[in-house]
Amino acid sequence: MKFLLRTVLLLTCCTLAATSANDDLPVLGDPTAALMSADQEYRLGRGWLRGLRGQTSIMSDPLVQEYVESLVYRLASYSDLKEPNLDIVVINSRQINAFAVPGGVIGLNAGLFLNARDEGEVGGVVAHEIAHVSQRHFARRYLDSKKMNTAVLAAMLASLAVAIAGDGEAGMAGIAATQAGAIQAQLAYSRQNEREADRVGMQTLVAAGMDPDAMPRFFERMHNSQRFSGDPPEFLLTHPVTESRIADSRSRARSLPTPRLAPSVHFLLVQARLQAAFIQGEDHAIDHFRQYSNERNALGLQAARYGLALSYLRADHYDQAREIMKALAEEHPDQLWFRLGLVEVAMDEGNYDAAISQAERVLDLSPNNYPASILLSKALLRSEQPARALPLLKPLLGDRPNNPYIWDLAADAYGNSGDKIRALHARAESQFLRGRDQQAMQQMEYALRDAENDFALYSKLNGRLQTMKRLSEERF
Numbered sequence: 026m027k028f029l030l031r032t033v034l035l036l037t038c039c040t041l042a043a044t045s046a047n048d049d050l051p052v053l054g055d056p057t058a059a060l061m062s063a064d065q066e067y068r069l070g071r072g073w074l075r076g077l078r079g080q081t082s083i084m085s086d087p088l089v090q091e092y093v094e095s096l097v098y099r100l101a102s103y104s105d106l107k108e109p110n111l112d113i114v115v116i117n118s119r120q121i122n123a124f125a126v127p128g129g130v131i132g133l134n135a136g137l138f139l140n141a142r143d144e145g146e147v148g149g150v151v152a153h154e155i156a157h158v159s160q161r162h163f164a165r166r167y168l169d170s171k172k173m174n175t176a177v178l179a180a181m182l183a184s185l186a187v188a189i190a191g192d193g194e195a196g197m198a199g200i201a202a203t204q205a206g207a208i209q210a211q212l213a214y215s216r217q218n219e220r221e222a223d224r225v226g227m228q229t230l231v232a233a234g235m236d237p238d239a240m241p242r243f244f245e246r247m248h249n250s251q252r253f254s255g256d257p258p259e260f261l262l263t264h265p266v267t268e269s270r271i272a273d274s275r276s277r278a279r280s281l282p283t284p285r286l287a288p289s290v291h292f293l294l295v296q297a298r299l300q301a302a303f304i305q306g307e308d309h310a311i312d313h314f315r316q317y318s319n320e321r322n323a324l325g326l327q328a329a330r331y332g333l334a335l336s337y338l339r340a341d342h343y344d345q346a347r348e349i350m351k352a353l354a355e356e357h358p359d360q361l362w363f364r365l366g367l368v369e370v371a372m373d374e375g376n377y378d379a380a381i382s383q384a385e386r387v388l389d390l391s392p393n394n395y396p397a398s399i400l401l402s403k404a405l406l407r408s409e410q411p412a413r414a415l416p417l418l419k420p421l422l423g424d425r426p427n428n429p430y431i432w433d434l435a436a437d438a439y440g441n442s443g444d445k446i447r448a449l450h451a452r453a454e455s456q457f458l459r460g461r462d463q464q465a466m467q468q469m470e471y472a473l474r475d476a477e478n479d480f481a482l483y484s485k486l487n488g489r490l491q492t493m494k495r496l497s498e499e500r501f
Contacts, residue, residue: 070128079460147238152226297332
């Protein structure tokens with residue numbers, strides 16, 4: 026129960042966050058700084074993220090991850106975040122949702138990309154979530170919660186846990202059953218908080234050269250879908266959208282410059298990639314993309330052909346997938362995604378030599394390319410060449426130490442290279458990042474036992490084990 030309440034508290038306090046009674050930005054000397062430091066928020070958020078990974082399916086697709094990170098960091102660089110140190114995850118769910126957690130954890134559901142009409146709409150949601158982080162809404166909400174009766178707070182959090190887990194109606198009913206006055210007060214704060222995130226996020230959109238009207242446009246469409254279907258997207262359960270809020274944000278958008286933007290090809294490719302994965306039934310996915318064969322928009326047709334090739338690959342129709350992907354790569358030689366598509370086709374066929382050769386060409390053109398490095402590492406591991414995979418994985422671990430998927434690959438590479446100690450360490454890191462603290466520390470104990478004759482390695486591993494214990498036991 027303690028873990029449940031702590032986990033839900035983190036999610037709840039960023040999405041139903043409180044702000045000051047007026048609608049202005051926080052002033053210097055905000056009392057939350059004394060209550061919870063930025064470092065505490067960072068540790069709090071990373072601890073919650075470890076628990077989330079253990080309970081929720083996180084996408085490991087390197088191409089999707091690279092695009093999402095690029096978009097989030099692009100917007101973060103124009104936000105009020107002083108030194109963005111973010112962890113960004115894509116939830117493997119078709120539901121429309123997004124969240125921000127203290128200390129710079131940003132989460133986006135795959136469904137957000139499936140339902141957005143352009144990159145600006147996703148950017149609007151991202152900018153809104155970044156505003157929750159930059160304005161330290163969690164700490165401000167946490168400060169206010171000190172004035173609440175703890176029984177009321179616990180009841181609200183337990184109810185919200187159900188809603189966050191996916192049963193929205195049951196969760197909202199639970200909230201209604203708690204003490205109404207305190208809950209209504211919290212929701213009132215939340216509405217002010219959401220308006221502030223809208224305004225700050227819109228400023229970020231404009232600074233990044235994106236369309237400010239994309240934010241109210243997407244929120245209005247979600248609001249209308251709730252009204253007509255009666256089944257609100259998950260996003261609306263934690264980010265209440267009202268007609269007055271939409272009107273306010275639309276009015277604000279009209280006063281801001283609207284740039285002329287060409288459609289983002291990478292957004293279209295990500296959307297097609299996710300559609301190819303999420304459409305139920307391989308034949309249905311193929312039929313979906315075939316209907317765009319007469320698409321007149323060049324970028325739209327390019328994305329549809331990419332989605333069709335991936336749908337053929339999903340159905341194990343390798344010849345058709347390779348033919349389309351090869352044609353796209355020849356027509357658009359600067360678009361590395363199509364070359365990486367050929368790597369994926371070769372890997373699925375079991376033609377690892379071709380996959381390795383093609384991935385190495387991409388890395389020649391784009392050194393340190395994340396998707397190419399991951400795909401090449403996987404091809405090398407499958408072709409029983411773990412020693413060649415390790416030089417690729419070590420820099421990735423340095424750049425992305427909080428990515429459990431890379432630690433999984435490293436564990437395989439070390440294990441198959443005969444380095445048992447480092448394989449155990451890598452498995453421990455992977456387990457720890459997924460919230461399996463006891464299993465992780467047990468793996469570290471095994472590694473320490475085998476490293477007794479190597480003082481330097483033993484000291485390093487022991488230091489890491491002590492850090493794991495401290496983080497596991499930390500309470501806020």
